[in-house]
Amino acid sequence: MQARYLTIKDFVTDQIEQGIWEPSEKIYSENELAVKFSVSRMTARKAIDNLCSEGVLVRSQGLGTFVADLRPMSSLLEIRNIADEIASRGHQYSGQVLAIQSVIPDKTLARLLDVRSDSLVYHSCLVHRENDIAVQYEDRFINPKFAPDYLQQNFLDQTPNAYLSKVAPLTEADHVVEAVLPDGKIALALNSTYPCLKITRRTWCKSGIVSVAYLYHPGDKYRLGGHLTF
């Protein structure tokens, strides 16, 4: 038997996930919820308290309780699998592989990956979608030394990120965040010409640099966030 406040919590999150209650929309008042579920106001309030501290709802004294204005947000402080991230928001993930091949790196890339500029590196190019809306264009280059079977992977079942963290657990990463206009190829894949957050991320395993990824997120559909305490 589930706690009653959890039942109410489930109800509210369902309403939001099904789009019945939209961002910024006012939801039932504490008293209305209490009557609807035949519980005391304090129990209904507890459900709302929970969702507030999770950032799903926001409350305003005198006004009511509202669905938080969430756009997808991911943390700069952690490297997450985008499929998991989307799933954790209760949304549907889908991926599309645009290319997977060996390429000869240009000088800049060779330097970033710390390989000779006449060697081959693996390259994959994917689009990641959340509820069928493109939220990331991923251009990734791999040092074959650390993931020799990279080209044989099926990246619809497992994102490159997830695969790499298995075969070459990451020990270090750096990244640069910029705002750019997507070029033709990227704008087409993302179906948007809105400015993009471009994240250039290098990841290390114990023995060296594993991959360089260029991640493009449409600025109107994706945000990065973080919280710091001092």
Added chain:
Amino acid sequence: MQARYLTIKDFVTDQIEQGIWEPSEKIYSENELAVKFSVSRMTARKAIDNLCSEGVLVRSQGLGTFVADLRPMSSLLEIRNIADEIASRGHQYSGQVLAIQSVIPDKTLARLLDVRSDSLVYHSCLVHRENDIAVQYEDRFINPKFAPDYLQQNFLDQTPNAYLSKVAPLTEADHVVEAVLPDGKIALALNSTYPCLKITRRTWCKSGIVSVAYLYHPGDKYRLGGHLTF
């Protein structure tokens, strides 16, 4: 007058910050806290509830409440004074004050700053330049409670950031990073229509939210970077 559960919350966080209660250590039970502060158990519990959802404490039914085992978070986005940052690159910093005034916040801003929507808040608007090239447009709103003399400052000598860290030392911050197209006013001030990194940053001092800043960096002249180890 502060809410009683906040007093208890402060007490607990103080104990932890001063190292009197160490990670994994058991703290007072709800009933002990209630007696100690002459409140009901539910009020003491509320303070603990809060700290649990913030990840400061963990509870275990039948056992008690314990200080969470906090792992230090790598500070990717450290809050730096832009003037110092530019100086540290050996470049010349210059600032320009576009506006400094009291304004009535709209609802969104009032909510972000946690003030009433009919109260006045301070507003400053500056452009920061590196070698005479605009690299940041800063729109900042202040809760007057924490910096009553804000409007009297000369922000050419001392950036808002530097002033605030003196009068209301920051204890916490959050931020959201997006890519946007600068609107007319901002494009004019930055002398660029290139996509911008927009950072929305809220900063806390011990007693509440001090400021909300909207920082716009031209994407072709400014980048954010960071390095993480795992």
Added chain:
DNA sequence: TGTCTACTCCTGTATATACAAGTAGACTAA
């Protein structure tokens, strides 16, 4: 027409109380 007041609805805080349920230790009976 504009302003102030009173009222209503909402969230915020606080209390006293009750019982459920997990944990550990002490105590008891085989």
Added chain:
DNA sequence: TTAGTCTACTTGTATATACAGGAGTAGACA
């Protein structure tokens, strides 16, 4: 000695109640 039980203490859930305080609105009043 050991297995089981009992008890004390803890957190978890739930309720009824009370009053404080913010926000918006309708109506009285100048």
